[in-house]
Amino acid sequence: MAIVDVYEAVTSRRAVRGFTDRPVPREVLERVVSAAAWAPSGSNIQPWRVYVLTGGPLAELKKRAGERVATADPWDEREYEMYPPTLKSPYRERRSAYGKERYGKLDVSREDWEARQRAATGNWQCFGAPVALFCYIDRDMGPPQWADVGMYLQTVMLLLRAEGLHSCPQMAWSVYRKTVAEVLSPPDRLILFCGMSIGYEDVTVDYVRAARAPLDETVTFVEGSIPQALAA
Numbered sequence: 325m326a327i328v329d330v331y332e333a334v335t336s337r338r339a340v341r342g343f344t345d346r347p348v349p350r351e352v353l354e355r356v357v358s359a360a361a362w363a364p365s366g367s368n369i370q371p372w373r374v375y376v377l378t379g380g381p382l383a384e385l386k387k388r389a390g391e392r393v394a395t396a397d398p399w400d401e402r403e404y405e406m407y408p409p410t411l412k413s414p415y416r417e418r419r420s421a422y423g424k425e426r427y428g429k430l431d432v433s434r435e436d437w438e439a440r441q442r443a444a445t446g447n448w449q450c451f452g453a454p455v456a457l458f459c460y461i462d463r464d465m466g467p468p469q470w471a472d473v474g475m476y477l478q479t480v481m482l483l484l485r486a487e488g489l490h491s492c493p494q495m496a497w498s499v500y501r502k503t504v505a506e507v508l509s510p511p512d513r514l515i516l517f518c519g520m521s522i523g524y525e526d527v528t529v530d531y532v533r534a535a536r537a538p539l540d541e542t543v544t545f546v547e548g549s550i551p552q553a554l555a556a
């Protein structure tokens with residue numbers, strides 16, 4: 325069912341990891357990316373560069389990525405770090421809680437690295453989705469422009485909800501960025517930030533809704549009268 329209420333779009337969006345093969349009409353995808361172009365960016369530079377893949381090219385990408393997974397081909401060298409080398413508190417605890425939720429549901433223990441890898445391989449088949457979006461950014465761009473790209477991607481994901489579609493943003497694709505580049509031939513000046521699987525949810529695939537930190541850990545309301553120290 326299509327969702328138009330913003331709150332509902334935000335709260336019903338989640339990283340979906342199981343899609344049906346029902347095709348998504350080209351005009352729907354065009355409507356979404358046309359509207360997403362209204363996402364904000366500093367000085368309106370719109371630093372995103374996006375490719376939308378379906379049909380034969382996507383099948384070819386999944387095939388090539390699948391071969392790399394099957395042959396345990398080493399990941400491509402990184403063009404950006406997904407996380408800081410040491411995640412400090414509270415991020416470390418949040419990440420580990422997420423891992424427990426996600427892999428616990430799949431009955432995969434923390435120590436079982438191979439089983440975790442197997443669970444991750446769905447990434448490179450787009451979890452069965454018939455559409456993939458790849459988002460690049462110019463390598464000259466800095467943190468504010470990467471933030472712009474994040475806003476753009478969230479805009480896409482919310483608009484997809486308005487079309488009854490779901491998505492999963494995937495940094496996982498960056499580890500096979502050369503394979504993605506073989507299919508897309510992007511200019512050298514671009515870095516692949518992430519992929520995004522897009523399609524209709526396969527409701528038979530079980531999931532755990534990722535929790536969120538208590539609001540007072542991430543938001544502070546500053547209000548009331550001016551503190552003495554500032555008023556002086």
Ligand SMILES: Cc1cc2nc3c(=O)[nH]c(=O)nc-3n(C[C@H](O)[C@H](O)[C@H](O)COP(=O)(O)O)c2cc1C
Binds near residue numbers: 339493496
């Ligand atoms: C930039 C970005 C990259 C992500 N990369 C992956 C990924 O490679 N594979 C995956 O399964 N989920 C990926 N996720 C999904 C997150 O794990 C998910 O958003 C988070 O756990 C919160 O869950 P929710 O989106 O279902 O609310 C990514 C999310 C973002 C924003």
